[in-house]
């Protein structure tokens with residue numbers, strides 16, 4: 552499912568009206584399927600299909616709405632042989648998405664939001680991306696308080712892993728993710744980037760997902776402080792993605808697939824240089 556011979560690129564497909572960087576662009580079935588097929592052609596090994604925006608402050612939708620948004624897209628893409636993950640923290644939505652053709656669960660809550668998720672994943676035997684999370688979009692920025700963000704994220708992810716294993720999820724099905732931008736201030740995201748190798752010591756593949764996030768917009772802000780618009784953060788996303796892979800990330804989750812695949816091809820052709828850890 553995930554060929555580790557090359558860095559894994561996961562393409563973001565938000566079937567939502569309000570996701571932070573592409574909300575509404577793929578809200579209709581044809582546009583979503585076209586974009587998913589194109590990202591797969593461009594080299595994405597997985598298309599990550601999400602039906603609820605998780606950006607800070609976003610309104611949550613109910614499970615029925617979330618499922619109604621993503622299931623037709625998943626079915627159509629599966630029929631076209633496009634491999635997918637489902638971006639949901641709801642067990643019922645994950646189960647329906649797996650049934651419809653998704654093969655990986657990408658859970659931004661790391662199993663915290665729905666205690667039935669572990670059972671769904673264990674029974675399906677599918678890979679489970681456990682992201683570091685401290686609460687839903689409305690509250691998460693209030694929760695960005697850390698003693699040492701890397702050590703704290705690592706300890707909390709270790710607990711998510713232990714819970715998953717205890718629930719019968721196989722160790723080789725687990726991928727972890729530091730949750731950049733989720734209950735993290737800009738400095739926290741940069742600490743997690745700079746000290747990325749410390750997360751690897753947990754012994755699981757680590758996904759890096761910085762794509763177009765607001766801390767990149769802040770870094771590239773105009774002299775008057777206006778953040779760089781989300782659609783103009785591609786170069787920063789590509790740069791940080793290559794750095795993360797060079798630091799040991801098994802893969803990246805991005806909106807700009809072609810640019811990322813191209814940049815990682817250069818990294819591979821250059822002999823996969825590693826950042827000194």
Ligand SMILES: Nc1nc2ncc(COP(=O)(O)O)nc2c(=O)[nH]1
Pocket residue numbers: 563565570571572573601605606638657658659680682728730731758760761762804
């Ligand atoms: N595993 C994982 N999943 C995610 N899903 C959504 C978003 C934020 O919204 P986006 O879909 O617009 O990138 N970020 C992550 C992330 O950092 N890691």
